[in-house]
Amino acid sequence: xxxxxxxxxxxxxxxxxxxxxxxxxxxxxxxxxxxxxxxxxxxxxxxxxxxxxxxxxxxxxxxxxxxxxxxxxxxxxxxxxxxxxxxxxxxxxxxxxxxxxxxxxxxxxxxxxx
Amino acid sequence: xxxxxxxxxxxxxxxxxxxxxxxxxxxxxxxxxxxxxxxxxxxxxxxxxxxxxxxxxxxxxxxxxxxxxxxxxxxxxxxxxxxxxxxxxxxxxxxxxxxxxxxxxxxxxxxxx
Numbered sequence: 608x609x610x611x612x613x614x615x616x617x618x619x620x621x622x623x624x625x626x627x628x629x630x631x632x633x634x635x636x637x638x639x640x641x642x643x644x645x646x647x648x649x650x651x652x653x654x655x656x657x658x659x660x661x662x663x664x665x666x667x668x669x670x671x672x673x674x675x676x677x678x679x680x681x682x683x684x685x686x687x688x689x690x691x692x693x694x695x696x697x698x699x700x701x702x703x704x705x706x707x708x709x710x711x712x713x714x715x716x717x718x719x720x721x
Numbered sequence: 722x723x724x725x726x727x728x729x730x731x732x733x734x735x736x737x738x739x740x741x742x743x744x745x746x747x748x749x750x751x752x753x754x755x756x757x758x759x760x761x762x763x764x765x766x767x768x769x770x771x772x773x774x775x776x777x778x779x780x781x782x783x784x785x786x787x788x789x790x791x792x793x794x795x796x797x798x799x800x801x802x803x804x805x806x807x808x809x810x811x812x813x814x815x816x817x818x819x820x821x822x823x824x825x826x827x828x829x830x831x832x833x834x
Contacts, residue, residue, distance in 0.1 A: 712765045
């Protein structure tokens, strides 16, 4: 069964450093998402991406964040200058098409900023 | 600003009995609702969904009920099995093109033997 994959599973970085989190969505899906879950809190939407551009972004997704689909398979989230409060689980998700609302999530990347 | 609320942080149910997980929402623009199951150190796994034009959707042991007037939905699991022990998230979508999901805080379901 196709699934969303994410790398790395755990990333440790120092405050102020840039990080790139990688995702491979399900191959025939058209919509891509990033979410985060800070420890003990709920899953929060960051950004959605469709047709090679951002469709929607939350208040959390400020200028420090960017997304890219550099080729036909990868979908990346970049944090330019990490802060302590960026420590969280980051989940990538994908959705098949318009009219189908189910999003399928990857296993997540645990980001620890020290 | 909790648009999706799961007021029970945890729920303990005996194996074989019915588990009922509840979710309330405040945003009238939500028109599609989903339930996800999550094990520790894994991503959320899609379970079942329901459109706002329906009041019930069933898939095997899982049934979701939607009461639009009360802005309330529930997930029923019958019969409950040990493998059902996990955190269950209610999520909602306002539809449209690429809307992100709004999640509740989750309910930790514990199935006791």
